[in-house]
Amino acid sequence: MKNATLVQTVTYDLTSKKRLRVGAATPVLNSADSLQNMTLVAEANTPGEARILLNRKASGLLDSSKNKLLLLGEAYAVHDILPFLDIHYRNPRNALDARLAVVKGEALPLIQLRSKSESNVSRYLLNLIQSAEESLLIPKEDIQAIASVIMDPGEDVTLPYIELESSSQLASVKGIALFDKRKYTGFYLNDTQSPLLLLLKGGKPRQNSFSFNFGSPKEEFPQRQIVSFLITKSNRKLKLTVDEHKQIHVALHLKLVLRVIEYPNGDVEADKDKLLREYKAYFTKLTGEVIHQLQRANCDAFGIGRMLMAYHPDVWRGLDKEQYFRQVKFSPNIVIDKIKSGIEH
């Protein structure tokens, strides 16, 4: 135990020769140097094999019980991700609450970056993900939580989508990576669409701010027409109906309470009717985008299939289990309940 080398973050990438490249970030203790972690890399066929190879490179015995983050490179995630998660499920010492994320491009460079704010890269990345979870930008998913969803034919997984901004040596959360069954589809939701998806799934808003331009571009300073606001409350109702032609309809009602945080143009109270209209149009359009993107990816993030199984088992039996989600007709209805103007009118 004393000589153990802790693994805090693991990355999986697929090389051009279809082999698995595993990276492991291990913290280096009691060093005065600013770089406080070391990256071990191994190429192998499976994670288990890679572990054996990594063990030879590590100074102590590898201990994965503190592995709290698993980063999947894009090329790796587009294949079935479940078989190689087996090693995480099987070993009783592994942490099942490890977070998972898909990385744009390769995952390995992410654990090699040197962050100025936090010398331990694993902690830096984990904090990045957890704060994005806190502000309802990405779903809170861990290795154990996705297991049920990924095996469920009636629901699909969504995972955080992260990018390395190589110029600034920073990682940033891009949005949500959309999965179809066990594979990443290549489609993702951007940072404005992602919170909306989570709200549409019934999540409670936290620090979700949006901004958009609703003035006419002809004006001298169109930038001054931009309004920024925060969603303070949200209430979602989802209603699933199947009509006589076996067409599945999903009515999505979303009621929002907003608070304006910036309105350079002046009087919120006076422009309230106009704002309400514009907000409704904005969110209806955004919802349309989210649903369109989900259907393109064939990612049943709402678990419509699961609901069909539960409430309309006969309909589900006769359905094409692979493509059913694309046939679902969504009718979103966004209601802006209140606009709060802050302390200024």
Add this chain to the structure above:
Amino acid sequence: MVVKKDNIHKNQIVYMVIQAQVGVGILSLPYNIAKYANQDSWISTLVAGVIMLLVILIMWLLCKSYPGMMMFDIFKQLTGNKLGKCLIIGYTIYFMLQSSYVLSKYGKIIEGWILERTPHWIVLSLMVLTSAYIVKDSLQSMIRFFMLVTPLLIVLIALSSYALRNANFLYILPVAQNGWMPIFKGSREAIFSMLGCDLVFFLYPYVRASHTQILKSVIRAHLMVTLLYTYLVFISLVYFMSPNDIKRVPEPFIYMIKSYSFRVIERMDLFFISIWIVSVATSFMYLLLLSAKGLAHLFAAPKHVTFLPVICLLTLITSLWLLDSDKLNVVNNYLTVCHYLFQAIIPALLLFISIVRKKTGDKREEQ
């Protein structure tokens, strides 16, 4: 023969039954039932509870008609000395086999989840020694121990309930989709985790309470255990997706709890297992006690303690052999037959004989 410190108060019956019933099987209960009944497993536990009620009634009626007699004495009374002795031997072997199974199952889980490299004999001997230490004294001290550890079950329930945070209640719908046959098959598995009421009936003369009071207490305890099982199975059903996900892990409870970590206790599962060990110990103790009592009756010895070392050693060796040769499943198959035989068929037959005897006896008196 009944010493005062061996008396059992009527309020203690509830604890006795609960602790004897809840045991090693609880961890794999949802997995075992879901193999057959999938998302309807929670109905299976309820059905099993009702079936078990019949077993309780049979045993109670049998004990009631021979007040003041131990179960082993009733055997002799009803079937004659020779056959009665055979029955006692049969029951003793059954209890010993069951305790070896409990012990080796315990060893297997401990090996898989916590102590991967510790030799089996250390883990198992510790369990046998602690249990024997409590069983060797008076009945009263064992039952007081049962009472003492019962609140731990609340912790167990609370820990499992925490998993409801990630529950998806749609997983149990639609109810009874595949008909009732799978549910009944699943309930067969659930019954095996509900065995343990026999403890009260084998110690019937020690209980200071009227017949109806005893029955009421046993049924009350049995009801609590049934509801507890149903609740626990329900939790794991809404947590794991049936049928694929729940069939992945044989011990769904530990798995469920392992995925949570708190600031103070990072591995909740270790905490959970430590509490579960106590439940295993209590069921193991009752099996030890009954096997020792059986041998004592066979040789007409006044104290069961005399035979405790032999039984402990035999159980330990058997369970070690079972573990090392990986024969747990084989033994479980034999045990299944034994459960039917010793818990239901033999008591029912004996009850039948006793009713027939009573009737013919009454007729003789009339003549």
